[in-house]
Amino acid sequence: MSTAHVLVVDDEADIRALISEILIDEGFSVTVAEDAAAAREARTADQFDLVLLDIWMPDTDGISLLREWSSQGALECPVVIMSGHGTVDTAVEATRLGATDFVEKPLSIAKLLRTVERSLEDSRRKAGTPRNVLPSLLAPVGRSEMMKKLRETVKKYAAHDSPVLISGEPGTGRGAFARYIHMLSQHAGDEPIMLLASSLTESNAEEQLLGSEKNGAVTAGYFERAAGSTLIIEELTDLSAAAQKLIIGVLEQGSFLRYGGSQPIAVKARVLATVVDDFEALIDAGKLRRELVANINILNLRVPPLREYAEDVPELLSYYVDKLVDAEGLSFRRFSVAAQNRLRNYPWPDNVRELKNLVRRMLMTGSEEEISLDEIEADVSANARVDEPLVKQDLLALPLREAREQFERAYLQQQLVLCNGKVGKLAKRVGMERTHLYRKLRSLGVDFRSAASED
Secondary structure, three states: OOOOEEEEEOOOHHHHHHHHHHHHHOOOEEEEEOOHHHHHHHHHHOOOOEEEEEOOOOOOOHHHHHHHHHHOOOOOOOEEEEEOOOOHHHHHHHHHOOOOEEEEOOOOHHHHHHHHHHHHHHHHHHHOOOHHHOOOOOOOOOOOHHHHHHHHHHHHHHOOOOOEEEEEOOOOOHHHHHHHHHHHOOOOOOOOEEEEHHHOOOOOHHHHHHOEEEOOEEEOOHHHHOOOOEEEEEOHHHOOHHHHHHHHHHHHHOEEOOEOOOOOEEOOOEEEEEEEOOHHHHHHOOOOOHHHHHHHOOEEEEEOOHHHHHHHHHHHHHHHHHHHHHHHOOOOOEEOHHHHHHHHOOOOOOHHHHHHHHHHHHHHHOOOOEEOHHHHHHHHHHOOOOOOOHHHOOHHHOOHHHHHHHHHHHHHHHHHHHOOOOHHHHHHHHOOOHHHHHHHHHHHOOOOHHHHHHO
8 A cells, every 4th residue: 555755845854853753653655855955856856745845944945946846837746835934925825836735833743734634635636546545644643652553553454354353441532443444454445334333223233234135125234335345343342132143143154145135245344343441341241242252353452541641642632622623613722731731640531532522622611822720620620520440530639638548448449359358368468557457448438347257
């Protein structure tokens, strides 16, 4: 699969390196040029799908270079102008000369990527080139090592047609990862078929999945509609028992019969499915069939909760600000450094989905351009949930004494479970004298009486 080749022209080495690293992480091929002379040489030696062109350069400015290229004939690829000192006149002149877009410095990574994607997509439509020339920018935002490794894994998986089981907590973006795999695959030219598992019932599962033949009329089911493309099953644990049985049969046999039909139809769709992190517990409870998971779990991808790559929170905040401003027409606001640092230490129990909703609230309800720490504190306090597991609780929202008590209570309760309710064993495990431990358990309201009677 080919990737778009981008020429980055900027006289600042740091900016060239930053843009190059970002685009390479997203799957692009990148060439850099430090001035107009190097840019001319690069365009003579190679062909590009997009040029990112800085305006202010020492030898020849970007507008003059764009005018030069334009005077030589139609530009063969889109050109996006970059400038930290842009004016309306400059933007108008750049557009007149053939530039497709204009981005301001300091660069917003999210906005830069969307501009690149939009320019390449427009160019692709005009040229009628295949869709899979573009790497997908549905990739998870983030420059942490965890996100980089995850993107690399996805790229490897995209090269195959094997089923993939995508696990993770709700709100982590498992469905987005499934679409990302599809968009990087050889099937990217066709839209993936999305199946919401909860939409299938015991009575309609067969016709919905396999299709039907009635009085000469044929209705295609999900597997048939996804032929030559990808079938994405969202949340396996929501499948009815009948639907699970049917899917197992289709995957194991590699074919199916339409309801009312007699001729077997080969399965020609790649299957990707999402599932909750603790799906093994649901298998043990008899709610999810192990054979179903085994047939899909040829390749597996775990999407981590946001709290495991919290260093990417500032970038995610910026990304969703730009995205919501563009998509929903909300007023632009930026998160203060203090607000960003606070949110890096927030546990995000609902993951990226919760972050996006928080950004939307901040843009809809605030009036100042800067989002303050006080606004964030008020918001997370109003949405706090005390029934979350300890790892997902926002202890920073509590006074020190309450936070310490909450941690100690949850810690000792869980340790007591691991010690099979034996307080003597618990004392050894946590390194406390037994009498002191009893006093601590009483003060925290931890029910140990039944456990103590067995000890």
